[in-house]
Structures are given as C-alpha cells and as structure tokens.
Amino acid sequence: MPVNSFDSYPLTWKPEKEGLKPPYYKSLAEDLEYKIRNNLLKAGTKLPPQREIADYLDLNYTTITRVYEVCKKKGLIYGTTGKGTFVSPHSAEDITITAARLSDMCIEMGAINGFSEYSELIEQATQDVIKKGYLRNLYGYSHPAGHPHQLAAGVRWMEQLGAHTDCEHTAIFAGAQNALTVAFLSLFSPGDKIAADEYTYSNFIELARLLHLILIPVKGDEKGMLPEELQKQCTINRIKGIYLIPTCANPTTITIPVKRRQELAAVIQKNHLILVEDDISTWLLAADGKALPSMFDLLNGQSVYICGMTKSLCPGLRIAYMAFGEDFEGAIRHGLLNVNIKTSSFDAEIITELILNGNAYKIAAKKQHWTKRNCLLYAKYFPDFYNKNGNVISYYQWLPINVQRPFHEIEDDLLNQGVRVYHSDRFAVTGNTEQSFLRVSLCSAENTKKLERGLHILKNYLEENHCSCTG
Amino acid sequence: MPVNSFDSYPLTWKPEKEGLKPPYYKSLAEDLEYKIRNNLLKAGTKLPPQREIADYLDLNYTTITRVYEVCKKKGLIYGTTGKGTFVSPHSAEDITITAARLSDMCIEMGAINGFSEYSELIEQATQDVIKKGYLRNLYGYSHPAGHPHQLAAGVRWMEQLGAHTDCEHTAIFAGAQNALTVAFLSLFSPGDKIAADEYTYSNFIELARLLHLILIPVKGDEKGMLPEELQKQCTINRIKGIYLIPTCANPTTITIPVKRRQELAAVIQKNHLILVEDDISTWLLAADGKALPSMFDLLNGQSVYICGMTKSLCPGLRIAYMAFGEDFEGAIRHGLLNVNIKTSSFDAEIITELILNGNAYKIAAKKQHWTKRNCLLYAKYFPDFYNKNGNVISYYQWLPINVQRPFHEIEDDLLNQGVRVYHSDRFAVTGNTEQSFLRVSLCSAENTKKLERGLHILKNYLEENHCSCTG
DNA sequence: CAATTTGTATCTACACATTTT
DNA sequence: GAAAATGTGTAGATACAAATT
Numbered sequence: 013m014p015v016n017s018f019d020s021y022p023l024t025w026k027p028e029k030e031g032l033k034p035p036y037y038k039s040l041a042e043d044l045e046y047k048i049r050n051n052l053l054k055a056g057t058k059l060p061p062q063r064e065i066a067d068y069l070d071l072n073y074t075t076i077t078r079v080y081e082v083c084k085k086k087g088l089i090y091g092t093t094g095k096g097t098f099v100s101p102h103s104a105e106d107i108t109i110t111a112a113r114l115s116d117m118c119i120e121m122g123a124i125n126g127f128s129e130y131s132e133l134i135e136q137a138t139q140d141v142i143k144k145g146y147l148r149n150l151y152g153y154s155h156p157a158g159h160p161h162q163l164a165a166g167v168r169w170m171e172q173l174g175a176h177t178d179c180e181h182t183a184i185f186a187g188a189q190n191a192l193t194v195a196f197l198s199l200f201s202p203g204d205k206i207a208a209d210e211y212t213y214s215n216f217i218e219l220a221r222l223l224h225l226i227l228i229p230v231k232g233d234e235k236g237m238l239p240e241e242l243q244k245q246c247t248i249n250r251i252k253g254i255y256l257i258p259t260c261a262n263p264t265t266i267t268i269p270v271k272r273r274q275e276l277a278a279v280i281q282k283n284h285l286i287l288v289e290d291d292i293s294t295w296l297l298a299a300d301g302k303a304l305p306s307m308f309d310l311l312n313g314q315s316v317y318i319c320g321m322t323k324s325l326c327p328g329l330r331i332a333y334m335a336f337g338e339d340f341e342g343a344i345r346h347g348l349l350n351v352n353i354k355t356s357s358f359d360a361e362i363i364t365e366l367i368l369n370g371n372a373y374k375i376a377a378k379k380q381h382w383t384k385r386n387c388l389l390y391a392k393y394f395p396d397f398y399n400k401n402g403n404v405i406s407y408y409q410w411l412p413i414n415v416q417r418p419f420h421e422i423e424d425d426l427l428n429q430g431v432r433v434y435h436s437d438r439f440a441v442t443g444n445t446e447q448s449f450l451r452v453s454l455c456s457a458e459n460t461k462k463l464e465r466g467l468h469i470l471k472n473y474l475e476e477n478h479c480s481c482t483g
Numbered sequence: 484m485p486v487n488s489f490d491s492y493p494l495t496w497k498p499e500k501e502g503l504k505p506p507y508y509k510s511l512a513e514d515l516e517y518k519i520r521n522n523l524l525k526a527g528t529k530l531p532p533q534r535e536i537a538d539y540l541d542l543n544y545t546t547i548t549r550v551y552e553v554c555k556k557k558g559l560i561y562g563t564t565g566k567g568t569f570v571s572p573h574s575a576e577d578i579t580i581t582a583a584r585l586s587d588m589c590i591e592m593g594a595i596n597g598f599s600e601y602s603e604l605i606e607q608a609t610q611d612v613i614k615k616g617y618l619r620n621l622y623g624y625s626h627p628a629g630h631p632h633q634l635a636a637g638v639r640w641m642e643q644l645g646a647h648t649d650c651e652h653t654a655i656f657a658g659a660q661n662a663l664t665v666a667f668l669s670l671f672s673p674g675d676k677i678a679a680d681e682y683t684y685s686n687f688i689e690l691a692r693l694l695h696l697i698l699i700p701v702k703g704d705e706k707g708m709l710p711e712e713l714q715k716q717c718t719i720n721r722i723k724g725i726y727l728i729p730t731c732a733n734p735t736t737i738t739i740p741v742k743r744r745q746e747l748a749a750v751i752q753k754n755h756l757i758l759v760e761d762d763i764s765t766w767l768l769a770a771d772g773k774a775l776p777s778m779f780d781l782l783n784g785q786s787v788y789i790c791g792m793t794k795s796l797c798p799g800l801r802i803a804y805m806a807f808g809e810d811f812e813g814a815i816r817h818g819l820l821n822v823n824i825k826t827s828s829f830d831a832e833i834i835t836e837l838i839l840n841g842n843a844y845k846i847a848a849k850k851q852h853w854t855k856r857n858c859l860l861y862a863k864y865f866p867d868f869y870n871k872n873g874n875v876i877s878y879y880q881w882l883p884i885n886v887q888r889p890f891h892e893i894e895d896d897l898l899n900q901g902v903r904v905y906h907s908d909r910f911a912v913t914g915n916t917e918q919s920f921l922r923v924s925l926c927s928a929e930n931t932k933k934l935e936r937g938l939h940i941l942k943n944y945l946e947e948n949h950c951s952c953t954g
Numbered sequence: 955c956a957a958t959t960t961g962t963a964t965c966t967a968c969a970c971a972t973t974t975t
Numbered sequence: 976g977a978a979a980a981t982g983t984g985t986a987g988a989t990a991c992a993a994a995t996t
Binding site for chain 1: 959960961962963
C-alpha cells in the first residue's frame, strides 16, 4: 500500500491502478501511448516524475524509467535530466508534408513545389535520351549506384555547389528523401542520437521517428546552429550524428556563414560526429557565384552530402546525388542495395542529359529568376521581415507571428480564407513556443497573381487578428 | 575473485579480463562484435553459456545477457533456450546479392537477371508514353503512391496472379526491394521478431539485419513452411510478423499448395501475425492458368502483398505493386512518403502502358517460354533433381550437393572453372548444415549455348569432386 | 552555492520456459 | 520422466549528472 493518497494529486498522467496487470512496464507504456495518440495528453504536457508514478503505483521507479524509455524510442515523449519528461510535439499527428490536393480555390503557399510545371527543356531531354538508343545499355542490374557517365555529371553539378568529390564517392538516389533514408539507415542504429536545429525539415523529423533515431535539438542564432551549444550537447548526450541544411535552412532560411561553418566543422570533428548535409538551395546562389564552401568540403570525408535535383529541375524526376567520405562507402552502397537494389536509370539519364547539354543551368536560372521576383513581391507585403536573418533569395520565407493558439487552428483558419501555409510547430523538434512563425512558400502558387492574392489574404488575416509582429 | 580457474577451460569466446573496463556490457559487446566481424569467431560457433562467462569474469550473469542482447539485435548471434547461443551465419560478410560484374569468360548462373535484354516492346511503350504528351500531368508531387490509372493497371495485373484488391489499397514502389523496405520499416519496430523459412531470400536477410529485425527460422517440408512449427515458434517467441514467398520460393523453388496455404493462414490469423507476401514468380504460372490463390486473399487484409515487375518485364524499370489490408493503409502511405516521397512517374507510366496495351503479357509469355526451355536443359543434366519438390517452371533451381567445405570455397572453385552459382549458406537464416545446395540461375547466361556450357561445367565439377547427391 | 528534483546508465535479482541429459 | 543446462523476460538497486531552487 502506498503511504500517500494521490486521489486529489494533480498527476497529468494517472494510469489506472485497477486495470494494471503484469508485465507492468508494458501495460503502462501501452496506456501512455494510447493517451498521447488520442490527444488525451496534449503535446508539451509535463508528465509526472518517474518517482511519483512509481510511488503512486507502488512499483520500483526504474520500472517507470522503462515505461518512459519505450515511449521515448517511439518519439512520443522526451526527457531532460533535472527538468522532467514531456509529450513530444506532433506525437498525435502526422506532420509529413505531402501534396494533399487543395481545392482549386485555395492558394498553395505551404508545400514547396519548386515551380513544378513540366518544362519544354525536360521533354526535349527525354526525347534525346530515347533517340540515342542508348537506354538498352542501362536497363540491367549493373551499376546500382549509377552509371559512370551519370555519376560524372553529378560530380560536375555538385562541384559548382561547393562540394568536391569523385565518381567513386558518389551515388545516385531516387530523390533527396530516399538518399536521407539510406544515409540514416546505413550509418546509424535505432536509439542513436542525432543533433539537429531546433526547427528543421519536418519530413526529416518524421523519418527520424520511423527509424527510431532520437533527435537532440541544438540552439542557434541568426547565423545558424551555435558551436558551443553543439559541444555542450555532445558532452552530455553521446551524440552520434548531426543533420544540417547549411544553405538556406528549411524552414528558417538561415544560411550559415563561412566562419560559423568552420567552427561547427571543428566541433563535429572533435566529437567524431557523422554529418549528414542536406543541400536543396545552394543552386539558387550558384548562378550568381555566391555559393559557400560545403560542410562536406570542410570536413574532409567525415560526412555525407546530399543534393536533391527535384527542387532545381523537376519534382517528377526523382534524382538526388550523394557524396560520401571514404569510410562510409561500404555502408552507403550496402544500404542502397538493401533499400532500392538500384536507382531508376531512366530518370538518372534524363538529368544527366540536362546537365551535359547545359539546359539544367538554364532551367535553374529561370527558376532563380522567378524566385527573385516572388521574393520582391513578399518584401512588398512584409517589408519588416524580408531578409531579416535569412536568405535574400529563397523558395520560402519564415514569418514571425504573434499567437498562442494551437497550430492547427491557424492553419485551418487561413485555409478557410483560401491560402495554405504551414505553422512553425510542424518543424519543431521539441516543444518550443517562445515565438511562432509561418513558413510561406513562394514557389507553389499557380501564378504570380495567385501568389499576390495569397500574400494579401495572409497580411490581412494577421492584421485583423493582431498577430503581426513588429519588425 | 572467481573460485575456479578458467585458464585451461575451452571457452570459445574468452574476453580478456585485463582490458575490461566499465561499462562492462558495452566493452564486452564491442569485443564480441569485433571478434565475430573479423572472423575470429566463425559462423555457427557455440558461445559459452551466459552463466559461465559471468562466472569467469565475476559479473552477474544477466550482464552477459545484456551483452548477448546487444549483439543479437545486430544480427551477429542468435540463441535458443536450452540449446545455447551461436554466431549467426554471414555475420562476417555481406551476402547481399548484387550484379558485381563478371569477366566475360564467366557464365552467370548466380544472380537472377530475368532475361534482362531490353525488349523492343518496352522501347515502343516508352515512345508511346512520350508521344501522348501526357507526362507533364504526372510530373508533380501529387499522387505519391501512383496515379489512379497506374494503380488500376496494377490492380488488374495482380488480379491475374490471384491477389484481389482495389486502387485504395494499392501503392506503387521503386521495385520489390524498395517495397519490402517500406513494408518492414512501416509495420515493425527494431527488435521485432519475424518468422521466415529456414532458407530465404538473402537480400531480405540483409534487410532484416539493417532494420534490426530478428528473424526466426521456421522448419518446413517439401510443401513449404510447416504450420505446426510456425505455431510452436509463435507460442515461445512473441512473433510479430512473417515473410513468405508462397509461389516458387527463393531459393528453394517450393510452391506452397492450396491446402497448406490455408493452414498457414489459420495460424497467422490466430496469432495476429502480419504477413508480408513476396511474389516474384506467380506470373510464370498465370499464363498457363496455374496461379494459386494468394495468401493475401486468404488472409482478408491481415497482410501485405508485394508483386515486383522487374523479373517479369524489365529490371531497369523499377516498379513493384503493393496491395495492403485496410489496417495498414496509413502506415504504408506514411512509410512511402518517408522513404521515397513519391515513386518515379516515368517508370510507372511505361509499365502501365505495357499492361494496358497487352504487351506486358506478351513479354511475360516470351520469358515463360525461355524459362521452360532452360528448365528442360537443366533436366537433361540433372534429371534426378529436376522437379523433385520444387516448381516445374522456375528462373532457378535448387541443387543438393555433398560437401562440408566453407561455402566460399565452392563458389570460388566454380568461379575459377568459369561459372558463378550461389551456395545455400547465403540463404540460411541460421546455421543449418545438414544438407548443402547450390542455387542455379537459368535466366542470366547471355545465351542458351553459354547456359549449356555452364551446366556442363557444373556437372563435371560435382562429379569429379564426388559432390553429387544421389536422386 | 548547496540542497533538491529529476532523468539516465549500469548492474543485479529472480522467476520461468525449453532443451538436453 | 526427473534433473540439469541454458536463454528470456521483467523488476529492482545504485551511482551519477544535469537543472532547478
């Protein structure tokens, strides 16, 4: 019999004593999972300390440790020594960003579709590939990571983005997400801890959860992740890897300057972390000669660099290049075989053709032009926030807002007004509610007029609801 | 101080007492992993009982349990209550079967390339797809699991193979391996136990290892897995899922008859297992009207059915269909998004065209014809073993041999003679050395002459080395 | 800045089931 | 068919580290 009565005690999670049957840790974990998934325990809720639950249930408190451990591995909760244990954000919902169809009335400013219209140049490249009659040579099981000439084109493309490698250390994947999956599956194990920005790419958050990797958020400033914060987390957390988007981070649009990159690289090397560098935006700067050196170059092999082609060229052609350090070659090739057997030769060949005949650069330049135009449009509506910390030229913007309501409400409100945008909570690794943002995609509305109307609606909504921040 | 001296004791694994520093379980696990990976502990070796190691090191024996547990999750060892703990097969090597290039002199009878030459019909379909000018509609982010008309074609194709579903419960993947990855990643968690045949598809064994799933081998007879054995493993092992290739299993060529399928389905249902059914061969029987009902149909939704198109049509077009039960729809779609974002529309569209214009059936018929021809050739050389238990018409055969030498030696011997075949040890889930086999692929030699020469070399080698079994 | 709160890592204890002898 | 060998699953004990008061 426990000494105290907890009947009136305000335990946020109060498992029922009656229905409890051994194995205790398992039935408790199931109860906790059920309550979180059904939103009976909301995101951010502080759970009772392990010792209190144990007291209440008259169990050893490490048994509760075990309960929390199970749920932690499922990404449902997270704990900090000294602070307590909390329900993870998004644990009751799927934050994967996908292209759910919108009604025709609604303006897409949520997903980053990258001006996805099918270009004449791509159609032409497809024709050329077929005309060459060369495809039959590509249609076997050989060269699972890409044919030599395809890899050479990739190496050339990555070079202009500030990542230098060779064909032996390059592989082709079916898109950046696919490359991310193989990288994290091959280089890490379930339960491993990965450092990441406090706000990061939401599909990566979901992927980490799927692979049972534990994300450790690291604080940053307007120049990106703070090296001393990363070092701090390393000393207390036995971190194995780190995920970064150094150029125009998604969603914050922060580009890490050269000096900060070097400092971060030093910390990464010192702690033997494996960096996975995700690059979807450098190409937007490359045409103006503004590409910064990649972290991959700075790290000399202790990293994996992923360069997706879907945003710069065409989302339908699912191709991404990966450059990897010597030490990871075996693991990556093995992972590629296990996840894909091989990458589709057809898509790879079309992209190769586009790079070799120079049209890839033309398409990129065109998209860059549209992006600049749309950024100016954004600046007209939100002059206080454009180019505050982030990138001058970007597919999306990161707009601070003043609201404390649940994130779905705001998204839904705006959806009803006719625009789709995404709230910062989707991108939060852990509960972080000091400041809310909206990610505003500038590359997905069907045309400029629609985009302008969308921005107008957005501005009005924020003003009417007193949600605007002051610059 | 331990009481006994173990200096002369024959412990197969004897961690050094000196270098040992806490945390013990971790440094011990590292030592064990190192020795297994560097072949200092060979596959099949029986490790000392947990209690003995603990005695020797003067530690509590459950600490050793923990050591074994860590290595077990990595697939390095496996244990059976009462029997002991053993080093897994292939733990020191990668058994992933890939298309490593052979010298031109060597005849390929190892990999299953499926008569991979690029067919005119496929080239024509590609042209047609482009001519329709319809591609631009497919090149966005929408319909990540496949466009409705593509799914409809898949549903139609699976129907003739005995798997009935609809578009809402179908998804398109970049090949069967990709589909397997998503299925196991989405439906299971690291540490989960999956039942499988004692000999099964080696790339699946590797995938399971990558995903930290534990394979439980289940005994079978000439009609496939034994239902009572499956039931037995379920009662002692808390098994979560099961992987089966009911039609012409790879590598054993066993096709499970209808009655056995029903019995297995009953056991699967009773124990709430999730079945992942891999079908690469039914199409070879479908043309003759000999397709059996799929396990998917028998299980009414408690399963996932994967049908790869690479073997039947073209390996370069990386497409597989997956049909799934109602309960798994959410998890599978989520997994697809996380691993691939979406499947390449181009490949899917070409396959769709081939199914709709009927040429897929023509190609399949042609490959079936070649397969029958090559099986007869095999029967000429190995009459005692053809159609013993296995399938009459199959891309590969399963040839019993009489040797006790390490599997690499035999493969290398034959490679030196000019043929590549794979030894049964590659396909063994656990150490099982009662009877050895060779998997002889009949669909990968460049032409019939080469295949015949290969069979000739193989027969001679086996006879000269007295390795032939008697029928 | 010392005491307290709280989570984490590691090792120990024990009941139990299966296999072998 | 009982006893011994052996692995598995669950729960408890203890030392420790970070955050808070």
